[in-house]
Amino acid sequence: MEENILERQFREDAKSLIRFIDNSPSCYHVIDNIKKELRGYKELKENEDWELEPGKGYYVIRNSSSIIAFRIPGTMKSVENCGFLIAAAHSDSPAFKVKQNGEITVDKYYKKLNVEKYGGMIIAPWLDRPLSVAGRIFVDEDGRLTERLVNIDRDLLIIPNVAIHMNRDINENCKYSMRTDMQPLLGLTKSCGIGHDTLRETFKDEKNYKNIITDDNKGGDEDNKKVTIYKYTNTDRCTTTYTDTNRKSGLSRDDKDTLTGMVAESIGVDADSILSMDLFLYPRVSGTFLGAENELIAARALDDLQCAYSIVQGFVRSGKYASPMSADDSANGNSLSEENTDCKENESVLRNSAVADTTDYKLNTESITEGITGALNSGCMIPVCCVFDNEEVGSGTRQGADSDFLHDVLYRMTEAFININEGNVRGTDANCELLKMLANSFMISADNAHAVHPNHPEYADESDRPYLNGGVVVKFNAAQKYTTDAYSYAILKKIARRANVPLQTYSNRPDIAGGSTLGNISVRHVSVPCVDIGLPQLAMHSCYETAGAYDTRYMIELLEEYYRCGSSC
Numbered sequence: 221m222e223e224n225i226l227e228r229q230f231r232e233d234a235k236s237l238i239r240f241i242d243n244s245p246s247c248y249h250v251i252d253n254i255k256k257e258l259r260g261y262k263e264l265k266e267n268e269d270w271e272l273e274p275g276k277g278y279y280v281i282r283n284s285s286s287i288i289a290f291r292i293p294g295t296m297k298s299v300e301n302c303g304f305l306i307a308a309a310h311s312d313s314p315a316f317k318v319k320q321n322g323e324i325t326v327d328k329y330y331k332k333l334n335v336e337k338y339g340g341m342i343i344a345p346w347l348d349r350p351l352s353v354a355g356r357i358f359v360d361e362d363g364r365l366t367e368r369l370v371n372i373d374r375d376l377l378i379i380p381n382v383a384i385h386m387n388r389d390i391n392e393n394c395k396y397s398m399r400t401d402m403q404p405l406l407g408l409t410k411s412c413g414i415g416h417d418t419l420r421e422t423f424k425d426e427k428n429y430k431n432i433i434t435d436d437n438k439g440g441d442e443d444n445k446k447v448t449i450y451k452y453t454n455t456d457r458c459t460t461t462y463t464d465t466n467r468k469s470g471l472s473r474d475d476k477d478t479l480t481g482m483v484a485e486s487i488g489v490d491a492d493s494i495l496s497m498d499l500f501l502y503p504r505v506s507g508t509f510l511g512a513e514n515e516l517i518a519a520r521a522l523d524d525l526q527c528a529y530s531i532v533q534g535f536v537r538s539g540k541y542a543s544p545m546s547a548d549d550s551a552n553g554n555s556l557s558e559e560n561t562d563c564k565e566n567e568s569v570l571r572n573s574a575v576a577d578t579t580d581y582k583l584n585t586e587s588i589t590e591g592i593t594g595a596l597n598s599g600c601m602i603p604v605c606c607v608f609d610n611e612e613v614g615s616g617t618r619q620g621a622d623s624d625f626l627h628d629v630l631y632r633m634t635e636a637f638i639n640i641n642e643g644n645v646r647g648t649d650a651n652c653e654l655l656k657m658l659a660n661s662f663m664i665s666a667d668n669a670h671a672v673h674p675n676h677p678e679y680a681d682e683s684d685r686p687y688l689n690g691g692v693v694v695k696f697n698a699a700q701k702y703t704t705d706a707y708s709y710a711i712l713k714k715i716a717r718r719a720n721v722p723l724q725t726y727s728n729r730p731d732i733a734g735g736s737t738l739g740n741i742s743v744r745h746v747s748v749p750c751v752d753i754g755l756p757q758l759a760m761h762s763c764y765e766t767a768g769a770y771d772t773r774y775m776i777e778l779l780e781e782y783y784r785c786g787s788s789c
Contacts, residue, residue: 231509233533233773234517238507240529241519245354245371245502247285247311247609250525252369254287254607255279257532261289266628270636277539280629284356284367285311285609286619288629289532290602291539292637299637299653302600303660304630305783306748307535308621308738309528309667310611313521314341314761316402316501318353323479324403331406333377333479335501336398339612340735342762343396346503349763350375351404353479355499359489370497372486375504377404404501407477503763515689515769522765526755527666528607530772534779535605601660602633603783611667611738621738627745630654662711663750664782665703665739666775668767669693669726671756679732684725686756689768691722692778695737695752703739708751719781721774724756753778 244250255263261277264270272278275294281287296302316335324332354371379402384390396402483499484491507519610620619625634657635650671688672680686693694709695702716723728734739752755775757767 230770230773231514233776234509234769236533237526237529237772238517238519241521241525242506244521244525245352246356246369246498246500247313248356248369248498249354249371250311250528251281251285251287251607254289254528254532255281257536258289261291270632272633272636282623282625283609283617283619286625287311287605287607288626289535289605290629290633291535292602293600296600296602296637298600299634299657301660302602303657303662304604304748305601305785306604306606306626306661306663306746307531307779307782308606308608308626308663308665308742309531310524310621310738311528311607311609312339312612313523313525314339314612315763316346316404318479318497318499318501320496322499323406325409329409331409331477332403333406334403338500340761342759343402344394345763346402346501347379347381349378350504351377351379351501352504353377353483353499354502355497357483357487357497357499358495360493360495361489365495368487368489370483370487370499372482376482377406377501379404406479505764509769510766511769516766517769518764518766520764522755522757522767523668523760524611524666524754526668526757526767526772527775530755530775531605531664531666531779532607533776534781535603535783537776538603538780538783601785604630606742608738608742615738615741621741622744624745626742630658630746658746658748661746661748662708663739663742663746663748664712664779665737665742665750665752666779667737667739667752667754668757668760669695669754670760671758671767673758679729681727681729684727686724686726688756688758688766689770690724690756691771691774692716693724693726693754693756695754696725696727697734700740701734701736702752703743703750704752705749708749711749712751712753715782715785716778718785719777721778721781726754726756 240253244253258277258279261279264278264280266280266282270278272292274292274296277289277291279287279289290304315338317338319334319336322334324334326332352372352374353376355369357368357370359366359368382390382401387394478491479499480491480494480497483497484494503520505520507517510516510518604626606621606626608615608619608621608625610617614620615622617623631650631654634654638648638650638653669686670680671690672685677685684696694704694712696704696709713723737752737754739750743750753775755767755771757765759765
């Protein structure tokens with residue numbers, strides 16, 4: 221019975237992750253869905269003054285694609301000897317971005333989209349599968365610039381392969397050209413390739429078409445009373461019925477068949493009011509469970525939405541043990557003090573069956589009296605949850621990990637707390653206090669890791685070999701593309717032992733260059749000890765990836781314990 225409960229709990233987190241990913245077809249949707257997880261937290265604007273109170277939670281969004289959330293401990297009365305518990309992941313994944321003037325016509329017959337690569341990706345899996353577009357648009361609404369999320373929630377596009385008869389070498393190290401091979405088909409220029417203007421001129425014989433005048437909209441407006449319908453009935457081609465007038469949207473048929481028209485129709489705005497678009501392709505295949513015992517999951521964007529979802533859940537669940545936000549929030553069901561008893565079931569059976577790091581590595585706290593260890597025991601650590609955009613293209617944007625976003629939020633948090641809660645009677649310098657707090661802080665960079673591949677185990681390092689469902693992966697690199705060192709690994713091990721979460725290690729095979737992530741980029745701006753971790757997966761940067769069904773829960777519980785250990789670790 222106990223094992224069934226364990227299976228259910230681990231699978232529930234995997235199911236929730238899949239739902240989160242399916243509902244997040246772009247980085248903008250990711251942040252919007254994270255906002256929904258932060259129930260009871262107050263949004264702060266960067267162009268407004270901040271007023272912070274102990275026991276309450278807040279979040280800040282930049283460019284609609286990055287978010288930083290934090291919680292002020294209810295016991296916090298001063299910034300003296302305090303620090304930050306930071307964890308970060310990213311919201312973006314490799315994809316194809318649609319160009320602003322993205323529609324192309326081929327032979328006056330086909331319509332396709334002009335797209336470009338976003339991030340490094342495995343290209344081949346994008347072909348021959350249903351795709352659609354999602355992202356954001358900016359609309360002129362009565363003179364106001366308004367941002368709207370967009371998801372054309374249907375099978376809309378496809379990137380067709382060339383038949384093997386025309387490309388005999390397609391299975392022999394085929395190289396795909398972005399300009400010629402990877403442009404998705406949107407449709408035909410006219411229904412069945414024959415527009416009604418051409419149809420009038422070409423098929424005058426009544427056998428091929430007929431003109432029907434209807435007057436079935438009695439009582440409606442004059443424009444909609446009479447609608448001319450042409451029905452092309454040549455059996456050598458196809459049969460299509462359409463109208464000259466679209467009664468609801470005001471868009472002509474040709475307008476509706478454009479990408480802009482489809483976007484406008486999907487959110488109920490006038491196509492002419494759309495000023496600009498940030499749209500990305502995404503595969504329409506939903507996430508699912510796989511394996512003989514459903515022990516695997518497959519979904520798009522596991523890198524890095526599996527980690528993003530996990531740190532948000534760890535952050536939110538740890539808040540259930542913190543001070544309540546307010547009496548009003550509690551009355552509205554938004555209390556952060558309500559304990560989630562489902563998270564505290566005994567899970568030793570499943571953990572013991574995993575590939576766990578069982579080394580008894582004790583942190584010598586007597587020899588480390590400063591920094592993170594001292595701050596953890598002070599009970600005034602501020603939990604900070606970050607999800608940045610643009611990691612896949614280097615993080616060098618104003619909302620990326622290589623921006624001032626995190627530093628600015630931490631500084632303004634420090635300044636607001638000093639001014640409001642202490643009155644700044646001592647003329648305290650917020651920048652100086654921030655530097656002292658950073659010296660007491662710690663950061664976890666969470667980005668998925670490469671599991672040992674079942675068909676190519678030789679690509680993995682001889683000694684650091686993480687496996688699916690083996691637990692959280694700690695990443696090492698001598699060139700410091702990953703920030704983990706002995707100190708940060710020791711801190712993480714201490715937290716993992718308290719949470720009873722198994723750890724694995726990863727490093728690149730010496731003769732194979734690896735990628736980088738956002739840990740070493742972030743610490744350029746906030747100089748704190750950092751450890752790089754992730755969850756093991758296969759086919760990283762494919763449009764459909766594979767991971768372990770149990771690992772999401774491991775990451776959530778590790779982050780939950782991390783955020784909670786400000787007063788007890």
